[in-house]
Amino acid sequence: MEKLPEITVNRLSIYRRYVKSLLKKGKLLVTSEKLGKKMHFKPSQIRRDLSYVGQFGERGKGYNVKKLSQGLDKTLGLDRKWQVALVGAGNLGRALSAYPGFRQHGFKISVIFDNSPTKIGKTWLGVEIRDIKQMPKVIKEKKIKIAIIAVPYFSAQQAADILMRSGVKAILNFAPYKLAVPEGLKLKNIDLSTELQSLSCFLTK
Secondary structure, three states: OOOOOHHHHHHHHHHHHHHHHHHHOOOOEEOHHHHHHHHOOOHHHHHHHHOOOOOOEEOOOEEEHHHHHHHHHHHOOOOOOEEEEEEOOOHHHHHHHOOHHHHHOOEEEEEEEEOOOOOOOOEEOOEEEEEHHHHHHHHHHHOOOEEEEOOOHHHHHHHHHHHHHOOOOEEEEOOOOOOOOOOOOEEEEOOHHHHHHHHHHHHOO
């Protein structure tokens, strides 16, 4: 996956969503033209992207939907189940823990961490909220490689440091803070307030 450009990975995720819908409808074949029309990409771009996945197409007929779906799953690492650690049991953390899209795509939040005595020991959707001091032990025991940070900005770097020491290799960061992480750790930042500010700035022009 490291060899794939990130923009290509993003497009493959979009293709996968539509291919899954075709699979549910019992469709056997789909062409790059059909995919392009539905998702507003050039067919040539789709063919280049899908060349990373494998040879599931037949000239003049299209792609085998079932095999293409399986190939996309494997390429995106979605042919397995991933345990995820969530750090932060605030309002955002609660919303993320309840988001059904994670489970639908093979991501299971299996543990939640927080430092609030009023939250530790409680359960959300069957997942126990653990003391943040237990992060290294629990993450190593569960062999968790993916984590979500949903804490205030002033706690984000500390949470990331503990996650890295615990063996986490990929972090989805919702805290409005630029994390310092070593090379080899995959970091994705999602700053909701900044994204909204960019929209408001656009509307004031």
